[in-house]
Amino acid sequence: MKLSNDVRETVQRRAQGACEYCRLPQEASIVPHQVDHIIGRQRRGPDDVATLCLCCIHCNLKKGPDIASIDPKTGPLVALYHPRRHAWREHFTVATEVDPSP
Template sequence: MAKEVREFVRTRATGRCEYCRLPEAVDEWPFHVEHIVSRQHGGDSEIENLCWACSRCNLNKGPNLGSIDPTSGDPVLLYHPRKQLWSEHFLMDDGRIVGITAIGRATARLLGMNSSSRIELRRRLGDLGEL
């Protein structure tokens, strides 16, 4: 991937994971340019199919396009950072990312957004006014 494309995606996301909102400056692992619709499913490398993602979200998402809403048990597509607004699907509650729609709940669970270490990290960032 061209360095310019990577930098564009990173800047557009203001250096935060577009799924869990973690600032890359506080993560121990490098962030990735993530294909929202994976190449396995015919996704291309145009900028509208790319997002900036922490390694945890990227690796947990893998090539998945959807998952199961843990509340209803119904299949649902995952959150799409280019087509949807984060605040319409998630909210932050004392370090925990709460899915407020079927899409939000399925995405938060699949991507492992609420591991105890991530919740604690977000709490500390919240105390510092970073989130």
């Protein structure tokens, strides 16, 4: 089922035009951001606006339909970040330092 333009615009406006996973602004990407089903349709995720997020192509390809993954540091299965349920700052950090070495 195709999402309506109203739904797409609502998702884009709520996300302020940035990927809700990595925060990449739409204007910094040559590929338009996509509306992602946080819980994919394969897992019977609904088309409700509350279950959708704006997602860059890189994050969408990495996440795919997954809702959980093995934590590479500790081993257990953990839920992936859910933009409507989790606090972004508890899952991600922004690297602000650039290594000046060549």
